[in-house]
Amino acid sequence: MIKRILVCVKLVPTATSVEMDGQFRLKRDGTSLQLNIADVSALEAALRLKAATPDAEVVVLSMGPAKTSQTLQELYALGADRVILLSDPALAGADSFATAKALVAAIRCLGDFDCLLCGRRAIDAETGQIPGQLAAALGIPAVTNVQQLTARDNGFLCQRRLENGTAQLEIAAPCLLSVCEYTYPLRLPGIMGKRRARDKQVEVLTAVAVGLSAEECGLRGSKTKVIRVDTRAPGLRKCRYCETDVLAEKIREVQL
Amino acid sequence: MKQELLLIQGTLPDMGLQSKAAQLALKGHLTLRVISGANLEAATADDGAIAKALIPQAQNARVILAPATTRLRAILPMLAWYLQAGLTADCTHLDISPDGTLLQTRPAFGNSLIATIETVSGIQMATVRPGTFPVSEGAEQIPVETLQEKPAQRVKLLEFVPLADSVPLGEAKIIVAGGAGIGSSAGFLKLADFAGRIGGVVGASRNAVDAGYVPYSAQVGMTGITVCPKLYIAVGISGAVQHLAGMSGSTTVIAINSDPKAPIFQYADYGIVGDWESIIDQLMEELS
Known part of the structure; x- marks a missing residue:
């Protein structure tokens, strides 16, 4: 029986272009934020598992600037039982290794869980590395790129999308599953949910509170370092607007 | 060391x-x-x-x-x-x-x-x-x-369903790629028909794959496959950088899009602004 589902979510900039500071860190202030698109699927999957299992609890964990707590608070209205934000200026500039380390420290403070769900990648950095790093650090099995999942016995059944086909897998709990974008559309908050959310607060944890030392955090705790950033030049080709006869001619040329 | x-x-x-x-x-x-x-x-x-x-x-x-x-x-x-x-x-x-x-x-x-x-x-x-x-x-x-290793117990493979048609996108001379603008799986069938007639294969942007119009194997771009065909025809693809990264090595790029402001035109050698279906119909007629 499922007792607790953890969901890791990230708020990402809504803008298609972002700015960076002098140390090549993403400027997260001043840009509007939204729930990362694959994390939406992970959260909805968790809420569905909860709906199918009485007494199951959904705990949402996010890492980011303090101001993200406003957006995260709305997740209570959807049915999250606890929303936790790991937030500390010391964590800024973390690469995937340092991010995984921080999340693991926070997860260890939350107690046992049956399933850790996350999106398969974030649309800002697109590394998709956090799920694998979390699973290795927590010593639990993992399936990435999940397109469908259901609870079964002491584990989960899931469908994994691969380049050359689809794998149907059975995984034992506790485990990590990373979910694809658009797998499950997120529900809308109901009146009851909104009412319940009113008196709930996002629990904010600092790096020290989860037992992280300064050396383990942010840029200092990272294993990779951005040494240069170049702007990709737009408009590498000069477009000639034309009619279909010119295109047909081009196609014939290539066919020869 | x-x-x-x-x-x-x-x-x-x-x-x-x-x-x-x-x-x-x-x-x-x-x-x-x-x-x-x-x-x-x-x-x-x-x-x-x-x-x-x-x-x-x-x-x-x-x-x-x-x-x-x-x-x-x-x-x-x-x-x-x-x-x-x-x-x-x-x-x-x-x-x-x-x-x-x-x-x-x-x-x-x-x-x-x-x-x-x-x-x-x-x-x-x-x-x-x-x-x-x-x-x-x-x-x-x-x-x-x-690599040799003992089989694992924690994850069990129950079934593997291979993709019906594994498109050799990486080897194609001509790729006809569709984006979210294609709008449906049926639209992609039409693109496939067109691609087949001109000796090309069908590719897709991530949005089209995520929308379920076409399998992941067709995905061109940062999280799909990188291609460099002689001719790349982008149909209904706006031209997100992730997609451009996967096809910018193509010799010639043609863009067909109803939005004249779509970034794809900045990365194309030839462009037509208009409804993709009628443009493809017209092309098929001219090439027949």
Whole structure:
């Protein structure tokens, strides 16, 4: 029986272009934020598992600037039982290794869980590395790129999308599953949910509170370092607007 | 002193990356070793078990590379954690200094920025976007070791359904790629019909794949396949940087889009603004 589902979510900039500071860190202030698109699927999957299992609890964990707590608070209205934000200026500039380390420290403070769900990648950095790093650090099995999942016995059944086909897998709990974008559309908050959310607060944890030392955090705790950033030049080709006869001619040329 | 460049190949070996790895090993004064986990990937579904089996293989590695396939993008982060090593995802360019420092380049933050990254840990790890590097002669002659490992228990493969038609997108001379603007699976059938008539194959943007119009195998771009056909016809594709990264190496690019402001036109040699269906109909007529 499922007792607790953890969901890791990230708020990402809504803008298609972002700015960076002098140390090549993403400027997260001043840009509007939204729930990362694959994390939406992970959260909805968790809420569905909860709906199918009485007494199951959904705990949402996010890492980011303090101001993200406003957006995260709305997740209570959807049915999250606890929303936790790991937030500390010391964590800024973390690469995937340092991010995984921080999340693991926070997860260890939350107690046992049956399933850790996350999106398969974030649309800002697109590394998709956090799920694998979390699973290795927590010593639990993992399936990435999940397109469908259901609870079964002491584990989960899931469908994994691969380049050359689809794998149907059975995984034992506790485990990590990373979910694809658009797998499950997120529900809308109901009146009851909104009412319940009113008196709930996002629990904010600092790096020290989860037992992280300064050396383990942010840029200092990272294993990779951005040494240069170049702007990709737009408009590498000069477009000639034309009619279909010119295109047909081009196609014939290539066919020869 | 760690002196090996370890290349890990999976079910879909990237011979271009194998060629690149040989060049990097030479320049960085490292010994190239190629390990294949393909047999394991078929036998077990547990990526964690494969990652663990790779730990002893990495003892002498200064650099570890792998193609950024779905499975290796799950396995490498696990291995990186076990080795406490830095890992850069989905690189599009690699270079190495004579002392073995790996320079890893990748598009960053899903837009117009290209970041060059160095690893501060002893072992430098990177996954590389499949199809990024051209295959050079002799890549097949590099000996490949096979990874042996005990089957895992925690994840069980119940069934594997292969894709009905594995499109050899990477080898196509002409690619007709559709985006979200195609609007439906039926629309993609029409594109496939057109592609078939002109001797091309169908590709797609991530939005079209995510919308379920077309299988993932057709996805061109940062999280799909990188292609460089003689002719790339982008239909109803707005031209997100992630997509452009996967097709900008094409010899000629034609863009068909109803939005004159779509960024794809900045990356096209020829463009038509208008309804894609009527344009394709007209093209079919002219080519028949």
